[in-house]
Amino acid sequence: MRAGEAYPVEVGCGLDVGALAAAALEVGDCALLTDSTVGPLYAGRVRRSLRAAGWRVLETVEVPAGEGSKSLAVYGEVLRRLARAGLMRDGALFALGGGVVGDLGGFVAASYMRGISLVMLPTTLLAMVDSSVGGKTGLDLPEGKNLVGAFLQPRLVAADLGFLESLPRRELSMGLAEVVKMGLLAGGRLFGALQRLAEALAGDAGALEELVLLSVSFKAGVVAEDERERGRRAILNYGHTVGHGLEAASGYGLAHGEAVAAGMVAEALLSRRVFGTDLVGLHERLLREAGLPVRVRGLEAAEVLGAMRRDKKRRGGEHRFVLLREVGRPVWGVEVGEEEALSAVEAVLEAA
Numbered sequence: 001m002r003a004g005e006a007y008p009v010e011v012g013c014g015l016d017v018g019a020l021a022a023a024a025l026e027v028g029d030c031a032l033l034t035d036s037t038v039g040p041l042y043a044g045r046v047r048r049s050l051r052a053a054g055w056r057v058l059e060t061v062e063v064p065a066g067e068g069s070k071s072l073a074v075y076g077e078v079l080r081r082l083a084r085a086g087l088m089r090d091g092a093l094f095a096l097g098g099g100v101v102g103d104l105g106g107f108v109a110a111s112y113m114r115g116i117s118l119v120m121l122p123t124t125l126l127a128m129v130d131s132s133v134g135g136k137t138g139l140d141l142p143e144g145k146n147l148v149g150a151f152l153q154p155r156l157v158a159a160d161l162g163f164l165e166s167l168p169r170r171e172l173s174m175g176l177a178e179v180v181k182m183g184l185l186a187g188g189r190l191f192g193a194l195q196r197l198a199e200a201l202a203g204d205a206g207a208l209e210e211l212v213l214l215s216v217s218f219k220a221g222v223v224a225e226d227e228r229e230r231g232r233r234a235i236l237n238y239g240h241t242v243g244h245g246l247e248a249a250s251g252y253g254l255a256h257g258e259a260v261a262a263g264m265v266a267e268a269l270l271s272r273r274v275f276g277t278d279l280v281g282l283h284e285r286l287l288r289e290a291g292l293p294v295r296v297r298g299l300e301a302a303e304v305l306g307a308m309r310r311d312k313k314r315r316g317g318e319h320r321f322v323l324l325r326e327v328g329r330p331v332w333g334v335e336v337g338e339e340e341a342l343s344a345v346e347a348v349l350e351a352a
C-alpha cells in the first residue's frame with residue numbers, strides 16, 4: 001500500500017525489514033532508535049535483518065520506555081549519540097517502538113543535520129494504525145504535550161504484526177480506540193470490520209491484520225489530501241477535543257485511549273444534539289468490545305472544560321468539534337456553546 005504517492009506502508013507478519021528498507025531507500029549507514037522494553041525484545045532481530053540487506057548499523061540508542069522520553073533532554077542525548085557514532089547527512093534512522101519512539105525519532109530525523117531519512121517500525125497497535133503514518137513528530141515540554149515538533153514524512157513504514165504478540169492487552173485497547181474512531185469516520189468496509197474488535201483484542205492475527213490495513217489506508221488517504229492539517233485532516237481529532245480535556249484535567253493520569261473513548265461518547269452526544277442522529281449506543285457498544293471505558297471517574301466537568309479552553313487547537317470564543325452527521329459522514333469545525341459542551345462532558349463523568 002502507498003500513503004499518497006510518497007512512501008510505502010507495509011503490513012504483515014515476519015517482515016524482512018532490511019530488504020524492505022533496501023527497496024525503499026539507498027542502502028548505507030543507519031542508526032536504530034528504540035526503548036528499554038522493545039529493544040531487548042526486537043532490536044537484535046531488526047539489526048540482523050538490516051545487516052543481511054547490506055545496512056551498516058552504526059549505533060543502537062535505547063531510551064527509557066514511556067512518555068518521559070519525548071523530552072528535550074532525551075532528544076539532545078539521542079542527537080549526541082548519533083553524532084558520536086558518525087552518522088552523516090545521507091544516513092537513515094530506524095525508529096523501532098511505539099508512538100513515543102516514533103515521535104521522538106521523527107523529530108530527531110527531521111532536525112539532525114537538517115534532516116535525514118526516517119523509517120518507522122511501529123511495535124504498538126496505536127503506532128501501527130495512527131502515529132507512524134501522517135508525518136507528525138513531536139516532543140513534550142513541561143508546559144504541555146507535543147508543543148515542539150515538525151512535519152516529516154517517513155521513507156517507509158513497516159508494521160510487523162508479530163510485534164503485537166508481546167503487547168499487553170491494555171495497550172491493544174489503546175490502539176483499538178483509534179481504530180473505532182476511524183471506523184466511525186470512514187464508514188464502509190472499515191466500519192464493517194469493527195465487528196472483529198473482540199477477536200482483535202483477543203490477539204487474533206487475521207482480525208488485527210484486517211483492522212490495521214483498513215485503518216492505515218484510511219488515515220493515509222485523509223493525510224495525503226491535507227498533510228499540514230489545514231482542512232479535512234481535522235476529522236482525525238474526533239473524540240480528541242473532549243479527550244484532551246479529560247486527559248489534561250486528570251493530570252495525565254488517564255490513559256490517552258481511555259480519554260479518547262469517553263471523549264467520543266461525549267462528542268456522539270453533541271452530534272445527536274446538533275444533527276439529531278443517535279449513535280451514542282453504537283459508540284458505547286464498540287468501545288466496550290475494544291476493552292475501553294465509556295465513562296471517566298473522579299473529574300470535575302468545569303476542570304475538563306477549562307483544559308479544553310486551553311487546548312492549542314481551539315480558536316475563537318466557541319468550542320469547535322468534529323461531529324458525526326452519521327457513520328462515515330463527519331463534519332469538522334462545528335461550533336458548540338459552553339452550556340452544551342458542559343452537559344456533554346458531564347454525561348461522561350461519574351462520581352469517584
Ligand SMILES: NC(=O)c1ccc[n+]([C@@H]2O[C@H](COP(=O)([O-])OP(=O)(O)OC[C@H]3O[C@@H](n4cnc5c(N)ncnc54)[C@H](O)[C@@H]3O)[C@@H](O)[C@H]2O)c1
Nearest residue numbers: 037065066098099100101123124126127131136163166167
Ligand atoms: N505523531 C502522531 O501522529 C501521533 C498520533 C497519536 C499518538 N502519538 C503519540 O504516541 C504516543 C503514544 O504511543 P504508544 O501508545 O505507542 O505509547 P508508547 O510508545 O509509550 O508504548 C506503550 C508501551 O508499550 C511498550 N511497547 C511498545 N511496543 C511493544 C511490544 N511490541 N511489546 C511489548 N511492549 C511494547 C512501550 O515500551 C511502552 O511501555 C504519545 O506520545 C502520543 O502523543 C503521536
